[in-house]
Amino acid sequence: MGIFDKVLIANRGEIARRIIRTCNRLGIQTVAIYSDADADAPFVKEATEAVCIGESQAKKSYLDIEKVINAAKETKANAIHPGYGFLSENPSFVNRCEEEGIVFIGPTAEVMKLMGSKLESRIQMHAAGIPVVPGSEKDLETVDEALEVAENIGYPLMLKASAGGGGIGMKLVQNSDELKNAFNTTKQQAISFFGDGAVFLEKWITEPRHIEVQIAADTHGNAVHLFERECSVQRRHQKVVEESPSPLLDEALREKLVSTALLGVERIGYTNLGTMEFIFDGDQNFYFLEMNTRLQVEHPITEEVTGTDLVEWQLRIAAGEPLPAQQDQIKKNGHSIECRLYAEDPNTYFPSPGTIKHLALPEKDVRLDFGIIEGSVVSPYYDPMIGKIIVHDTDRQAAIIKMKQALEQIKVEGIVTNLPLLERIMDTEQFTSGNYTTNFLTEVSTV
Amino acid sequence: MMSESTKVLAAIPGMFYRKPSPEEDVYLNEGDKVEVGDIIGLIEVMKTFYEIKAEKAGILESFLTEHETMVDAGQELAILTEQSE
Numbered sequence: 377m378g379i380f381d382k383v384l385i386a387n388r389g390e391i392a393r394r395i396i397r398t399c400n401r402l403g404i405q406t407v408a409i410y411s412d413a414d415a416d417a418p419f420v421k422e423a424t425e426a427v428c429i430g431e432s433q434a435k436k437s438y439l440d441i442e443k444v445i446n447a448a449k450e451t452k453a454n455a456i457h458p459g460y461g462f463l464s465e466n467p468s469f470v471n472r473c474e475e476e477g478i479v480f481i482g483p484t485a486e487v488m489k490l491m492g493s494k495l496e497s498r499i500q501m502h503a504a505g506i507p508v509v510p511g512s513e514k515d516l517e518t519v520d521e522a523l524e525v526a527e528n529i530g531y532p533l534m535l536k537a538s539a540g541g542g543g544i545g546m547k548l549v550q551n552s553d554e555l556k557n558a559f560n561t562t563k564q565q566a567i568s569f570f571g572d573g574a575v576f577l578e579k580w581i582t583e584p585r586h587i588e589v590q591i592a593a594d595t596h597g598n599a600v601h602l603f604e605r606e607c608s609v610q611r612r613h614q615k616v617v618e619e620s621p622s623p624l625l626d627e628a629l630r631e632k633l634v635s636t637a638l639l640g641v642e643r644i645g646y647t648n649l650g651t652m653e654f655i656f657d658g659d660q661n662f663y664f665l666e667m668n669t670r671l672q673v674e675h676p677i678t679e680e681v682t683g684t685d686l687v688e689w690q691l692r693i694a695a696g697e698p699l700p701a702q703q704d705q706i707k708k709n710g711h712s713i714e715c716r717l718y719a720e721d722p723n724t725y726f727p728s729p730g731t732i733k734h735l736a737l738p739e740k741d742v743r744l745d746f747g748i749i750e751g752s753v754v755s756p757y758y759d760p761m762i763g764k765i766i767v768h769d770t771d772r773q774a775a776i777i778k779m780k781q782a783l784e785q786i787k788v789e790g791i792v793t794n795l796p797l798l799e800r801i802m803d804t805e806q807f808t809s810g811n812y813t814t815n816f817l818t819e820v821s822t823v
Numbered sequence: 824m825m826s827e828s829t830k831v832l833a834a835i836p837g838m839f840y841r842k843p844s845p846e847e848d849v850y851l852n853e854g855d856k857v858e859v860g861d862i863i864g865l866i867e868v869m870k871t872f873y874e875i876k877a878e879k880a881g882i883l884e885s886f887l888t889e890h891e892t893m894v895d896a897g898q899e900l901a902i903l904t905e906q907s908e
Contacts, residue, residue, distance in 0.1 A: 433838065568844045719869070727869035729836060756837045756893075760869040 379695045380404055380454040380479070385423065386444050387459030389747030390763055391671070392419035395457050398687040407451045409444060411437035413755040418748070425451060432757045438462045441469050448478050455479035455694060457687075461759065464670040465492055481694040483648050483669050490644060491667040495538035495576050501664045504643035506636055509655065509663040511578035519559045525577050526555055532582075535559065537566035538574035545569060548580060583813045585656040586610065586665075587622050589637035590678045592649050592689055594699045599641050601634040602678050602686075603708050605651075609801060611725055611817045616794070617801055618674040619713045620681050623772060623810025624656065633662060640664065648693045649675075649686060673716070673761070676745060680712035680768035711775040712768040715783065715798045717746075719760045722797035729756040733790035742767055742782040754791055762793070772810065776802055829879060830887070831901040833894040837868030841890040849890070855883045863901060866894065881905040 383399055384407040385392045392408060396419065399406045408423030413432035420426045427447040430437035437443065439462055448456055456478055458464035470485035482488070491497045495515060502508045510529050515538065516522045526533055526549075535558055537545030545566050549555040559575075567573040585608045593599035606622035607615045625633065637652040651672050653665040675686045689700055719728045735750040746763035748754060754762055765786070767778040780802045786795060797820070804820060806812045833839065841849040841864045850862050857863070857877045865872045884902040888894055 568847060727835075727871055729869065756868045758869065760871075 379691050379697075382407060382424075382451065382453045383481070383691070384409065384444075384448045384451060384453035384456045385459065386438070386456050386463055387461070388414055388417065388419060388438060388758065390745045390761075391459040393422060393747065394745055395459065395687055396422050398685055398691070402688065402691065404691070407447065407453050409438070409447050411757070413753075413757050417752065427451060432755065434462065434757060441466070441472055444469070445472050445476055445478070449476060453478065455481055457481045457690070458670065460670050460673055465668070467492065479694050481648070481690050483646055483650065487644055487646055488669045491669050493538050494536060494540065494666055495574055497667060498576075498664070500644060501640050504639055506640050507661070507663045509578045509581065509665070512576045514576070515574040516576055519556055522555060522559055522577060523552055526552065529577065529579055532580040534578045534580045535562050536576055536578060537562060537570060537572070538576060539566060539570035539572040581655055581657045583658050583815060585624055585813050586653065587624065587633070587656055587662070588651045588653045588672075589634050590649070590651055590672070590675070591637055591641050591646070592693065592699060593641055593646050594693050595647050595696055596698050598699050598702070599638055599646070600699060600701070600703045600706060601638055602682050602684065602706055604630065604633060605674055605677055607674065608812055608814045609807070609817055610814050615674065615716065616817060617713065617715050617798070618677055619711065619772070619775075620677040621708060621711065624660075629660060636662075640667070649690050673764070674714050676743060676764065676766045677712040677714045680743070680766060681708045681710060682706055683709065710768055710770045711772040712766065713775050713779050715765045715779065716761050717763045717765065717788075717798070718794045719754045719762050719791050720794055721792050722794040727756070727760050728792035729754050730791040732788060734787060736785065736787035738782045738785035741778055776808060827905045828884065829903050829905065830899045831863055831875065831877070831903055833866055833875070833896055833898045833900055835866055835868055835873060836894060836896045837866040837873070839888050839890070839892055839894045839900060840865040840867065841886070851883045853883060853885050857881055857883050857903060875900060877903060879903060879905050
């Protein structure tokens with residue numbers, strides 16, 4: 377079986393354009409789906425064909441499984457690439473694709489469901505011998521049960537909804553009174569936001585670093601890693617700057633981390649691209665946090681250091697081909713940094729929808745994965761991330777200089793962006809020294 | 824007894840909701856008593872939810888914007904009647 381004739385992209389913005397680029401290179405036709413708000417967006421024009429699937433609100437278009445499936449059937453697409461966000465981690469969508477004989481470009485519904493549960497994935501990874509953050513091993517049903525577990529592990533603790541994500545359904549508790557107060561509200565929140573009231577406790581790591589491992593596995597039993605990404609520059613649990621390799625790891629620690637990640641992948645029989653997220657404490661101990669069963673926003677930095685096209689990998693794996701490279705053929709070369717440009721205030725993080733009246737971008741020594749062009753409307757309906765600036769050079773210092781030069785040349789008028797924050801980050805001693813934790817951005821912003 | 828009406832305005836553009844989540848009841852019904860700081864509704868913009876809170880105590884007289892509609896910044900959401908002796 378060759379790769380697909382036609383792929384439908386169940387996404388929008390920069391990632392839709394990114395997938396179209398690889399499909400074009402491989403001679404695969406593309407179908408864009410779009411909402412009313414995106415009718416004039418660049419990705420709609422760049423696809424081979426485009427289908428409007430509904431109103432601007434995501435739940436009436438990009439999140440409507442049946443509308444997406446119908447668009448795929450009407451256009452006779454062989455496969456669907458979900459991108460990230462929207463339906464990319466929705467097992468019901470994967471099942472619907474299967475029922476219709478359309479290839480879902482990603483893992484199986486079963487594995488996706490397993491890894492979608494923070495608690496279940498924790499249990500599975502622990503069983504595979506992978507360190508997990510000390511915490512409760514099952515759903516906590518009552519306050520008393522939670523208090524008992526808390527006494528054993530010790531405060532401070534994080535009370536988490538098993539189905540939670542993006543910072544919702546998480547509560548830091550410093551003592552038993554706080555736990556008593558937070559327990560019922562967090563459980564209630566978990567039920568109303570995620571339809572699943574399972575909650576558990578995890579030891580709170582005060583100065584954490586967030587480092588993730590890119591993995592790939594085919595349907596023939598082969599699995600490889602493509603090194604790590606350092607993602608500790610975050611605001612409200614949203615990543616802002618990522619880099620690869622991580623300045624924290626030496627070769628021994630890196631080897632330990634990536635082999636641990638592979639152990640987990642093999643345990644669950646994972647297929648296609650995925651990311652194993654780990655949290656590091658101040659003593660370089662690391663623990664499994666969660667797995668993202670899709671292409672990651674920050675995948676370009678891995679592509680830059682390994683010289684791969686990860687979307688092509690996804691397509692080939694989904695088409696049943698063996699992995700494009702074996703472990704000993706995957707080398708890392710130099711250093712790559714990505715900055716995410718958000719349509720939001722750099723200090724308050726207040727969103728800023730509007731029309732891009734003027735856009736100036738650097739023309740060389742930089743990779744730009746942007747969803748917008750001059751004249752585009754940034755609507756209030758979707759994510760505020762409008763583009764990614766990616767640089768690659770021989771070493772970290774050279775990459776930082778290149779990033780600064782790229783950021784200097786960017787001008788966006790018509791909306792407020794976090795560009796000044798990105799420039800400030802590149803200038804801080806903490807970032808340039810590589811010695812930063814997830815608390816870094818809070819410290820930068822309050823200066 | 825005097826009563827004075829104030830309009831509750833949208834501070835930001837976005838999608839206006841009267842419920843905390845689709846399955847739950849509305850925060851307030853017309854005619855409900857409101858204290859300072861009570862949540863009147865939510866506005867969703869770029870995947871972030873902002874709470875619209877009452878800045879004065881009184882009675883939520885009527886809603887001027889329906890649940891789940893797009894609003895512009897400054898748009899009138901509801902009428903609040905203050906009551907003082």
